[in-house]
Amino acid sequence: MGLLKYKGYTGSVDYSEEDNCLYGKVLGMSKDAITYEGQDVNELRKDFEEAIDDYLRFCETKNKEPRVPYSGNLNIRITPEIHSRIAMMAMQAGTTINGFIRDTLANAVGITKPINI
Incomplete structure (x- = not known):
């Protein structure tokens, strides 16, 4: 399994033969699932980083402290x-x-x- 890293978060890299795409999820986030996908590594990385940024913006708008993967x-x-x-x-x-x-x-x-x- 490959790994992506961004802003202190680590994400998995997996392949779905059925959907013919790469996908993953942020590791260590049992309560807040953050997932992403892409047709190639560049697209996957972009979606991963956007998913993290979206999560952080969401937390900010809700005045909620973002969860960290490992406390x-x-x-x-x-x-x-x-x-x-x-x-x-x-x-x-x-x-x-x-x-x-x-x-x-x-x-x-x-x-x-x-x-x-």
Whole structure:
């Protein structure tokens, strides 16, 4: 799957054999579906960018804060044993559980700079 990026939003690129066109949707927007399509990549990109601009204008006219694809908040469920081990490792590292998890995940996805939130 290809990806398009514009103004902090990321969109998918898919092909419909049945309709003989490219199409996609903005990723991470579970409550506000933003879709687009085109006959070629240039047309798809143009429709993607126009869809984002239309969404942002709509939000502005409704005095509504636009949704962002990923808020930075992530709730996970883990076993008590994992929770306990993470707490101990965080304490040994001299950080909080959130800081430990954030740094561990950043390292896992290849972000090596310290993250300040």
